[in-house]
Amino acid sequence: MSTALERGVDMLKTQVDARVESYFSSCIHCGVCAEACLFYTETGDPRYTPIYKTEPLRKVWQNEHTLWGKLSTSLGLSQAITEKDLSDWEELVYDSCTLCGRCSMVCPVGIDIAYLIRKVKEGLAAAGFVPDDLQNAGKRALEFGSPMGLTAQGLRTATEALEKEHGIDIPIDVEGAEYLCMLSSSEVVLYSEFIASISKIFSAAGVSWTLSSKYFEATNTGVQIGDSRLAAQLLERLVEAATELKVKTVISPECGHAYTTIRWDAPNILGRVLPFNVVHIMELLDQLREEGRLKTTCCFDEYLTYHDPCNISRRGGVMEQPRHLLNQVAPNFIEMHDCREMNWCCGGGGGVSAIERAEPLRQQVFNLKKRQIEELNLLTLVTSCSNCRSMLEEGLEENHMDVTVIGLTELIAGYLE
Ligand code: SF4
Numbered sequence: 001m002s003t004a005l006e007r008g009v010d011m012l013k014t015q016v017d018a019r020v021e022s023y024f025s026s027c028i029h030c031g032v033c034a035e036a037c038l039f040y041t042e043t044g045d046p047r048y049t050p051i052y053k054t055e056p057l058r059k060v061w062q063n064e065h066t067l068w069g070k071l072s073t074s075l076g077l078s079q080a081i082t083e084k085d086l087s088d089w090e091e092l093v094y095d096s097c098t099l100c101g102r103c104s105m106v107c108p109v110g111i112d113i114a115y116l117i118r119k120v121k122e123g124l125a126a127a128g129f130v131p132d133d134l135q136n137a138g139k140r141a142l143e144f145g146s147p148m149g150l151t152a153q154g155l156r157t158a159t160e161a162l163e164k165e166h167g168i169d170i171p172i173d174v175e176g177a178e179y180l181c182m183l184s185s186s187e188v189v190l191y192s193e194f195i196a197s198i199s200k201i202f203s204a205a206g207v208s209w210t211l212s213s214k215y216f217e218a219t220n221t222g223v224q225i226g227d228s229r230l231a232a233q234l235l236e237r238l239v240e241a242a243t244e245l246k247v248k249t250v251i252s253p254e255c256g257h258a259y260t261t262i263r264w265d266a267p268n269i270l271g272r273v274l275p276f277n278v279v280h281i282m283e284l285l286d287q288l289r290e291e292g293r294l295k296t297t298c299c300f301d302e303y304l305t306y307h308d309p310c311n312i313s314r315r316g317g318v319m320e321q322p323r324h325l326l327n328q329v330a331p332n333f334i335e336m337h338d339c340r341e342m343n344w345c346c347g348g349g350g351g352v353s354a355i356e357r358a359e360p361l362r363q364q365v366f367n368l369k370k371r372q373i374e375e376l377n378l379l380t381l382v383t384s385c386s387n388c389r390s391m392l393e394e395g396l397e398e399n400h401m402d403v404t405v406i407g408l409t410e411l412i413a414g415y416l417e
């Protein structure tokens with residue numbers, strides 16, 4: 001066995017915990033999960049059946065943890081994992097799974113398939129079977145603090161330009177501020193209106209907040225790769241920055257996987273409780289609304305709809321807050337068919353958007369979102385995740401659809417009293 005293969009198989013063995021054992025021994029092979037996955041529904045390719053994406057881990061479980069598997073192994077009859085398996089599953093797992101978790105919602109025996117796929121990634125990453133684009137993003141995250149290679153100086157330049165353009169104040173490194181707002185690099189590079197919007201809203205609502213130049217990146221490439229060590233290193237930087245600034249609460253910005261990582265996964269990845277609270281920007285804005293501190297004027301009066309980012313709605317539980325906010329400024333807000341926890345993914349979550357070779361597949365699976373939008377026949381789509389936003393914009397452009405995508409924070413800021 002080659003060293004890389006050995007490392008991968010050893011890592012997969014360590015991934016078999018009680019949940020993994022109970023999941024694999026409960027699967028009744030009904031195939032219901034297939035119809036919940038956009039990679040299957042839009043291609044009809046049975047390889048994209050969610051549970052099939054976990055096959056390397058299932059093999060390890062079967063060989064090491066079942067009587068039949070142990071017997072077969074001792075007789076030399078078991079099917080060992082090969083490098084070809086890992087190479088085939090690299091594409092299957094990284095390109096055709098956004099870790100959206102929709103399959104986990106429909107499994108009749110309650111298997112969290114996304115949890116299993118995340119564990120398969122750990123094995124592939126340990127063996128070095130990770131798409132180059134993601135590997136490089138991980139290296140940039142370690143070296144510069146951001147997967148896009150954005151530096152603290154780049155952040156300062158961008159915020160200074162925003163301050164001049166909008167006549168606003170964007171605080172950086174303010175010790176003792178109540179909130180530390182994290183950003184995804186795309187909110188600095190592509191959607192800087194998000195930063196201008198929070199500045200305007202927080203100023204109007206009297207919120208004490210700051211950015212950090214020491215560590216501003218909310219996204220975690222370690223989680224996308226499935227490399228827990230890298231994920232922990234990046235999270236430690238966030239904890240250090242927040243601790244130094246003595247903030248009470250960290251705000252996860254309009255980024256889906258950043259929220260589930262910081263809010264839900266971080267204590268497990270780090271093995272300890274975080275020394276601060278974590279809120280998604282939608283939770284905070286809704287709290288300000290409830291307290292009467294977010295006053296808006298009327299209103300966006302055309303029809304619009306909301307795309308639920310999987311990691312914020314289904315996996316994060318932040319479903320009602322964006323709707324309260326939308327109802328405050330957009331009386332003609334209508335729901336998409338299949339919304340909230342059963343929403344369909346944009347097709348680019350979980351690191352898929354960073355993989356160039358996956359683009360044709362992403363475009364194919366976007367057909368589902370296209371149908372959802374066409375059904376409503378409207379011109380404006382709102383979301384609260386910058387990665388979803390860029391995937392939606394890409395898909396709409398590719399399909400020549402005249403629909404504008406807006407971030408919800410930006411929409412609210414546009415109607416501040
Ligand atoms: S839906 Fe659940 S039980 Fe059925 S095949 Fe998929 S993982 Fe197995």
Ligand code: SF4
Nearest residue numbers: 037097098100101103
């Ligand atoms: S997590 Fe989402 S993309 Fe991945 S297999 Fe399940 S339904 Fe498909």
